Amino acid sequence: MRVTFPVPPIKIRASEHLRCYPAKAKDMVKIDLPKEPVANWKEVMLKKMAEVLDKYRSVRLFMDICVKCGACTDKCQFFLGTGDPKNMPVARADLFRKVYKKYFTLGGKVFGKGNEAEELNDSVLRDWITYFYQCSECRRCSVFCPYGIDTAEITMAAREIMAAAGIATKYVTEVVAKVYDTGNNLGIGPEAWKYNCAFLEEDLKDIEGVEIKFPVDEIGAEVLLVPPSADNFANTDTMIGYAKMFHAAGISWTTSTYCNEAGNFGLFLNYANLKKTNNRILEAARQLKVKKIYWGE
Amino acid sequence: MEVLAFIYLPYLCTGILLFGIGMRAFIWLRTPVPLRIVTTPAPKSWLGVIWRYIGDLLWFPNLFKSDKLLWGAGLLFHLALWIVLLRHLRYFLYPLPTWVEGIQTVGLYAGYIIPLPVAFLFARRLLLDRLLYISILGDYFALLLLLTITVSGLLLQLFFRTYVIDVKDMILGLIHFQPRIPGVHWLFVVHLLSILTLLAYFPFSKLLHAGGLLLSPTRYQRANFEKRSVNVWDYPVVYNPENLSTPEKYAQSLKGTGKGGKE
Numbered sequence: 001m002r003v004t005f006p007v008p009p010i011k012i013r014a015s016e017h018l019r020c021y022p023a024k025a026k027d028m029v030k031i032d033l034p035k036e037p038v039a040n041w042k043e044v045m046l047k048k049m050a051e052v053l054d055k056y057r058s059v060r061l062f063m064d065i066c067v068k069c070g071a072c073t074d075k076c077q078f079f080l081g082t083g084d085p086k087n088m089p090v091a092r093a094d095l096f097r098k099v100y101k102k103y104f105t106l107g108g109k110v111f112g113k114g115n116e117a118e119e120l121n122d123s124v125l126r127d128w129i130t131y132f133y134q135c136s137e138c139r140r141c142s143v144f145c146p147y148g149i150d151t152a153e154i155t156m157a158a159r160e161i162m163a164a165a166g167i168a169t170k171y172v173t174e175v176v177a178k179v180y181d182t183g184n185n186l187g188i189g190p191e192a193w194k195y196n197c198a199f200l201e202e203d204l205k206d207i208e209g210v211e212i213k214f215p216v217d218e219i220g221a222e223v224l225l226v227p228p229s230a231d232n233f234a235n236t237d238t239m240i241g242y243a244k245m246f247h248a249a250g251i252s253w254t255t256s257t258y259c260n261e262a263g264n265f266g267l268f269l270n271y272a273n274l275k276k277t278n279n280r281i282l283e284a285a286r287q288l289k290v291k292k293i294y295w296g297e
Numbered sequence: 298m299e300v301l302a303f304i305y306l307p308y309l310c311t312g313i314l315l316f317g318i319g320m321r322a323f324i325w326l327r328t329p330v331p332l333r334i335v336t337t338p339a340p341k342s343w344l345g346v347i348w349r350y351i352g353d354l355l356w357f358p359n360l361f362k363s364d365k366l367l368w369g370a371g372l373l374f375h376l377a378l379w380i381v382l383l384r385h386l387r388y389f390l391y392p393l394p395t396w397v398e399g400i401q402t403v404g405l406y407a408g409y410i411i412p413l414p415v416a417f418l419f420a421r422r423l424l425l426d427r428l429l430y431i432s433i434l435g436d437y438f439a440l441l442l443l444l445t446i447t448v449s450g451l452l453l454q455l456f457f458r459t460y461v462i463d464v465k466d467m468i469l470g471l472i473h474f475q476p477r478i479p480g481v482h483w484l485f486v487v488h489l490l491s492i493l494t495l496l497a498y499f500p501f502s503k504l505l506h507a508g509g510l511l512l513s514p515t516r517y518q519r520a521n522f523e524k525r526s527v528n529v530w531d532y533p534v535v536y537n538p539e540n541l542s543t544p545e546k547y548a549q550s551l552k553g554t555g556k557g558g559k560e
Contacts (some may be wrong), residue, residue: 010426028537054529057328058475058514064321065509068436069371071363073427085430094431107501116433142336144363146371147506150334180540190550217551245364258547279534283544287551 007074008083015082020169027170027177031273034166041093042120042163046103048164052126053104058153063100065147066090072151073143078134086131089141089151093245095127096154115210125167132158133169137268160270168269172226175265176273183259183280184229190257196232197255204240214239217288218254224251224285229261253294262297303467303485306474310493318508319502325512331528335518346519353510367421379435380407381447388465389472405454411447412551415440435502449488457482 025035036046053060073090074080074212079087094116101108101117108117118124135155142150162168178187180234188196197214204212215221223246231238232255246253259280285293340346352358360368384404386397419440422432453459463479470477499505510516536543 022482030537032537044383054328055331057330058334058510061325061509061513065503065506065513067366067503067506068428068431069360070421070425070428070431070526071360071367073364073431085427088427088431090431105501108358114434116435121442139336143514144359145476146357146359146363147510147512148336148359150336150515153334180537181542191422219551246413256547257550258542275531278532283547287544287548 002135005080008080010085010216011083014084015078015087015134016083016130018134019130020171023166023168023170023173027173028138028166028168029058030177031173031268031269032169033163035168041125041167041235043213044165045120045125045161046160047084049099050104052076052157052160053100056151056153056157058150062147062149063097066093066149067147069146071146072149075141075144076135076151077138078138083136084134086127087134088150089145092131092135092274093149093151093154095124095131096158099124112122122255125162128158128162129167152236158265159268163270172265172268173235176269176277179265179277179280181262182256184261185263185265186229186233188260189234190228193232193255193257193260198241200232200236200243203236203249204243208244210244210247214243214253216253217257218252218287219287221252221254222290223251223253223292223294224281224290225257225287226262226281226284226293227255228263228297232260253286254290256288262295299478302477302490304471306490306493307471316498317497318505320504322508322512325509329529330514330518331530333518333522333526334514335520336515337518337520339518341519341521343519346517350511350516353516354507368545370414370417370421374418375413377407377410379448380404380412382538384408388461388468390415391465391469408447408451408454412444412451415447419444437503438505439498442491442498445491446488446495449484449491453482453484453488457484459485467491517531 023033028035037268039152053063057180068090070090076087076089076090076092079085079089087096098108098116098118099120101115102112102119103109105117107115109122111117133150137152137155139150139152142148142152175185178185181187182189183195194216197216201212201247206212225242225246227239227242229244242253261280264274264277266272266277279295281295324406330473340349357368357372360371380400381404383397383401384407386402387393387401390397422436422440463481464485467477467479495504536545
């Protein structure tokens, strides 16, 4: 059955008050970002913006070619849910576009406000913090855009730029920092991971009457399994399922206490942390000398 | 005045158009595409990508999914505009190919159609609250410019009949760098000047969207995920000593477990 949502009338600034908690200094240090918002944030952000525009064709091109046809305006769940017009993908991108126009295009420099160009000031930054963190980077808008404009790319660029100036949210930074301390998003330490695995072994023996191992840090296993950490903590049935499957298939496998997280929150922060989080999977595979990595969320 | 409108401006605006498009294409092509961000489902082969582009350019399937009315108006407008543009080849080509001669009548009807979708797109921007919110001056300007061009062109065809031999003489003169100043109705000057404005405005505005579509990473990339995509500006990872678990520490802990660490 096709479910259609009524498109709400726009309600200016309806979800402006929904803002994430700012990042904590202890987490920011661990993920190689400035401890707190830097004093010269404007210069830092504009410098980073120039860098991002030169590194990602997607961002520059999407800034240039949007015709504002409005096809995306009723497609974002954040708009359908709140009615705040700045949650329409095109309007969200416009928050970025007006700064881009002001500093990086001739039309914006010459015509200014008449061409929708705006200086990077306090109120623009406040909108960035609010609305670029009200995007889940789901890319639904790119499916409907006739040019494939992907607002997730613009959200990621904006977050990258803000992060460079020490502006990020507690939720994302805390999770990434936890990965670097414990190997997973939930903060399950190596001992807890091993204990959990032993517990599941016992459980499985009680249920099935068969000795099935949940190997941890086995050097030379064939497969490194990188599950979402919640599978060993909350959705344990899934973890039991992996073990049964490997047992039935006769494949030697292992998890790693260094990297047991398939989810990558670096995606919601910046490229450096995205890469670093992914790199942990490779490091774990190298240390354990496995042949294959099974990895998915 | 006449020298400006009929000789200098046509050359200047055409120059701006070509230079501007070249500049834009250069900047877009120069900027790397680090990651594979294709919108799925996507074709696996280049042939499939070309096929999808043919659809994107002729049929606007994404717009069809999004908004049927907008799709209809958009398609009608672009189709009619192409036919009218092709019809106008008769002022630029000598000797005239027969197919250009053949589409003259169709082209004329296409000309009558253009103002309808343009008016609809304009009204939509004003009447729909979401569209009113996102529209900027440039959006209205582009539509008004197109309306001016079309309406002046139609009036020239219907009421203020222009001696087309003079017009063709002028255009061929420009092409062969032997510019001549024709004696024409003032409405033709309006038609010409609004076209020249469009040419000069084109590369600096959203009107270059078709070119952008061809270079858009989400559309031109293939879904060949089994092949490794390499980021051209990639750099090595550096581990931060503040972190509790680094590869070195992990290697140390593995040695302690005695689980085949001697290997």
